[in-house]
Amino acid sequence: MLDPxxxxxxxxxxxxxxxxxxxxxxxxxxxxxxxxxxxxARDFQAAAAQYRTLLAKVQDRPGFPRTVDGGALVTxxxxxxxxxxxxxSLWYLFEATGDQRWKTAAVRYTAQTAPAKFDKSQxxxxxxxxxxxxxxYRLTNDPAYRDALLAGATTLITRFNPKVGAIQSWDLWPNxxxxxxxxxxNMMNLELLMWAARAANxxxxxxIAIAHADTTLRNxxxxxxxxxxxxxxDPQTGAxxxxxxxxGFADASSWARGQAWGLYGYTMMYxxxxxxxxxxxxxxxxxxxxxxxRLPPDAIPYWDFDDSAIPxxxxxxxxxxxxxxxxxxxxxxxxxxxxxxxxxxxxxQLRSLSSSDYLAAPGDNGGFLLKHATGHKPAGKEIxxxxxxxxxxxxxxxxxxxxxxxxx
Ligand code: GLY
Numbered sequence: 001m002l003d004p005x006x007x008x009x010x011x012x013x014x015x016x017x018x019x020x021x022x023x024x025x026x027x028x029x030x031x032x033x034x035x036x037x038x039x040x041a042r043d044f045q046a047a048a049a050q051y052r053t054l055l056a057k058v059q060d061r062p063g064f065p066r067t068v069d070g071g072a073l074v075t076x077x078x079x080x081x082x083x084x085x086x087x088x089s090l091w092y093l094f095e096a097t098g099d100q101r102w103k104t105a106a107v108r109y110t111a112q113t114a115p116a117k118f119d120k121s122q123x124x125x126x127x128x129x130x131x132x133x134x135x136x137y138r139l140t141n142d143p144a145y146r147d148a149l150l151a152g153a154t155t156l157i158t159r160f161n162p163k164v165g166a167i168q169s170w171d172l173w174p175n176x177x178x179x180x181x182x183x184x185x186n187m188m189n190l191e192l193l194m195w196a197a198r199a200a201n202x203x204x205x206x207x208i209a210i211a212h213a214d215t216t217l218r219n220x221x222x223x224x225x226x227x228x229x230x231x232x233x234d235p236q237t238g239a240x241x242x243x244x245x246x247x248g249f250a251d252a253s254s255w256a257r258g259q260a261w262g263l264y265g266y267t268m269m270y271x272x273x274x275x276x277x278x279x280x281x282x283x284x285x286x287x288x289x290x291x292x293x294r295l296p297p298d299a300i301p302y303w304d305f306d307d308s309a310i311p312x313x314x315x316x317x318x319x320x321x322x323x324x325x326x327x328x329x330x331x332x333x334x335x336x337x338x339x340x341x342x343x344x345x346x347x348x349q350l351r352s353l354s355s356s357d358y359l360a361a362p363g364d365n366g367g368f369l370l371k372h373a374t375g376h377k378p379a380g381k382e383i384x385x386x387x388x389x390x391x392x393x394x395x396x397x398x399x400x401x402x403x404x405x406x407x408x
Contacts, residue, residue: 054367088131126189187265
């Protein structure tokens, strides 16, 4: 979202440093009936039609569309962790189409996420502000967007504990025994800090992001390179107290979206720091995901790789969308053979998501684009539904893939 290379890419200036190489960009295309450029164009047309529907639905009510529950649209307020994805998708539609109407809508909904700037009660400010304000700043250079992002970064680092070397994810829940919970998802919020360090020339943001990534690298991963969802720390000593799950099938299981957040997070941190251990971790997570024996043939994972109900378990299209976007970036940092493999896998996922199995029929799915995402299965919430962040990372991945194609 805040990747400085994206502007160059959107001007079709493709360099190795920016993470995308032409070589083997079309791996996997030979067997496919529909050229990938046509798939992408069709997807953006479908996205525009769906999001016109979604915009019309929210026109006269407050909030941001998040999902559908029992056929009814669910909207959330500006302090929900998913609030920024709707304006973020509107910015991606503007980027994809150049149609000013998307910009007008994106500006309107980005402004509505402003209360997140000063919300010290959660770690998700990278998602909440980066998706709307981050893309808005990248595409418009509006200085007010820069100010909003810097305010959010300043708020986010108030949750950093130097003893632990990490940013606390959630405030303590009533009756929980945790003392300092950190979830793997939190890797995603570091992009805001890396951007802020550059924008404000303030190394503290970068130091905190690197400390957090290093601590997560030490404590979140298992010998098979899968990750725990939540590590709880002692805030006085920094010692690990527990490794558990909240959104996965079991403490020791591999929640699909958690693996996707880790993959995306370490790829992004490698882009920002060039620390080889981050690239190595991203590659290990990629291998875990891509080679998993319980990954279905269409490459869209079950919501958790270890659900005992597999093959009768729900999928998570959001995990696939995040993974495909991350792999397209990761492909720019590795040798040609690995790059071809990552791109081919990402393209396979995107072709699946672009099929009628996952892509909504016009006017269906409450106006969202993708079907079959899973938000919080253990809580019985958002199972096999559309989710705004599945759409957001799908659109991002399509833009990333489109940028690798020869100009027409
Ligand atoms: N915490 C973000 C997620 O549900 O993936």
